[in-house]
Each structure stands twice: as structure tokens, then as C-alpha cells.
Amino acid sequence: MKENYDSLKLQNQLCFPLYACAKEVTKRYQPLLNEIDLTYTQYIVMMVLWEQKQINVKHLGEMLFLDSGTLTPLLKKLEVKGYITRTRNEQDERSVIISVTQKGIDLRKKAKDIPEEIGKCVNLTQEEAVTLYKILYKILDKIN
């Protein structure tokens, strides 16, 4: 009475290549991000702030799928670097407002070529990239 464990084989997993791919791609960012003194997670935070200028921690966490245990220390580091400020919302003292500084805004110019560099090393066709994008967001939309 032999059981079938095929579903537990590494090559039959969908999550594993997802996990590995995310790590490998993120790793490719690091040498580029080192030049502007950011980690990948710090970079996506700055991306949000380049668009919005200002956002509270809760909303930021919802956008990036990160909780306060990750964001609080990370934001303090960005504050030390001078890229953001953290101030309590005067209307609701529970909330902390993150604002980008001029130094943070200036960083965007230096980051400008990073997406293209990463695109090169990922090397998908335009069609594949669009398909991947759609499927990933389908998962993200359903999962929460």
C-alpha cells in the first residue's frame, strides 16, 4: 500500500520557483541600490514616496504588504539617512505620517536607470512580462 507523494516533489511546486525567483531578482537589485545607499525594501518605500510625497504607516503597509514590525525600524533608518521624516498626525495621534525630504526626492534621479537594468537581467518577452504581471496580481488580489 504505497502512498503517492508526487505533490510534495520540489519540481511540482508552484510556490518554490515563486519564492526562489523573488529572491534571485531582488538580489540583482542590491549592487545597483548600494550606489544610492538603499536596500530593496527601502527602495520600494521610496518608490511610494516619490509618487505620494506623504503617507501614513498603515496605508504604506497595506500598499507594500508589510507590517509595522518591518516598517517601523526600516523607516527609522530612512529617517537617519535623511530621506524621510516621521511625524505624528495631529488629528489622530495614533497615526505616523511619513514624508519625503528634498534629499529623498533627489534620490529619484539617481535611481532612474535601475528598472531598465533589472529588465535586462530578467530577459522576458513583452508578452511574457505582461502575462506574469497579470497572474501575480490575480494571486495578490485573491489572497487577501
Next chain:
Amino acid sequence: MKENYDSLKLQNQLCFPLYACAKEVTKRYQPLLNEIDLTYTQYIVMMVLWEQKQINVKHLGEMLFLDSGTLTPLLKKLEVKGYITRTRNEQDERSVIISVTQKGIDLRKKAKDIPEEIGKCVNLTQEEAVTLYKILYKILDKIN
């Protein structure tokens, strides 16, 4: 002379949904894996050992895209739990051979239903799943 920073918008990134999706899906494993006292990374290590019974750290790292800085402490924890043993290769003392114990083998029965449970919460069509799988492995194959 306004510069165009569209490529730095969060919604134009391919890496971000990849990063977020990997995290969110992995998070869904945790309640299931808690019942058999494994983390996700420990789980994929056990997956390899359920197939191979024995493998050295270097080869394991290549399969899982993990380095010794991650694997060494993780494997020591699996050893403490009694799921694996770590022994030096007598032919080459630099190499450490990881072997699954009977207790480790028995764990597979308890893990059997996990892939299906995860499949439910990801909720892709069979075709989407296959497409995603292929694109992810295309990236992984090229990137290293």
C-alpha cells in the same frame, strides 16, 4: 525640462508583485506547517530529502538557491528536531552530508495535504498555473 519617472512607479514594477506574492503565499503555509513544527524554508529542505534521502550542503544550496549562511543554522535546527543528521564526508572532509532520519521520513505523511490546501488559496486555473510555472523557471534559468 521635466523628467519622466514612470519606470519608477510601483505599479509599473514586475519585481514588486513577484516579491509581494512570494511573501503572501509563503505566509499561507505557516499555519499548516506549524502543525508539523516546520518553517517554510525547513519544509523545502525536507522536500529535497524526501526525494533524495541524502545530499551535501553545497548541492542542497544550489537546488534551493540558498547559501551556507542560511543553511548551516537551519540544518542544525532540523538536526535538533531529529529530522536529519549531519556528517562529514569521509572522502572529502570539507563536505557535510545531510541525511534524513526515520522521523524525518515519517513527517512526509503528515505534510501530504499541504500542497492541495495551498492550491486552494492561490486559486489559478490549471493553464495559468502552468504558464506561471514556465515563466518563473525561465527567469531562474537565465538569471544564474
Next chain:
DNA sequence: TATAATTATATTGCATACAATTTAATTATA
């Protein structure tokens, strides 16, 4: 309007990840 419930961050503890370095063993070569 006191008190309970909820909400937004912060903190703590644990488990990755990885770059960089170290150590020990093996292999290549002058």
C-alpha cells in the same frame, strides 16, 4: 460620561537571507 472595544504603532522574539570573512581540507603547480 466612565468603560469597553477598536485602532495605529512600537516592541520583542525568532527565523530567515546574504555579503564578507574565516577556517580547514583538497587540488594544482612550480
Next chain:
DNA sequence: TATAATTAAATTGTATGCAATATAATTATA
């Protein structure tokens, strides 16, 4: 065959991530 180069793990240091809990502020309700 000594010495240099290479290789495989282990170690160190830094940065996430997240569950669980704590704290403080706000809101709901008896």
C-alpha cells in the same frame, strides 16, 4: 613535495519579515 590556489562550510554582521504582545489614542456604548 612545499606552496599557492581553490573549494566547502561555518561565522559574523546587517537587514528584513512576521507573530504575538504592549502601549497609547480614539471611538462606541451601556
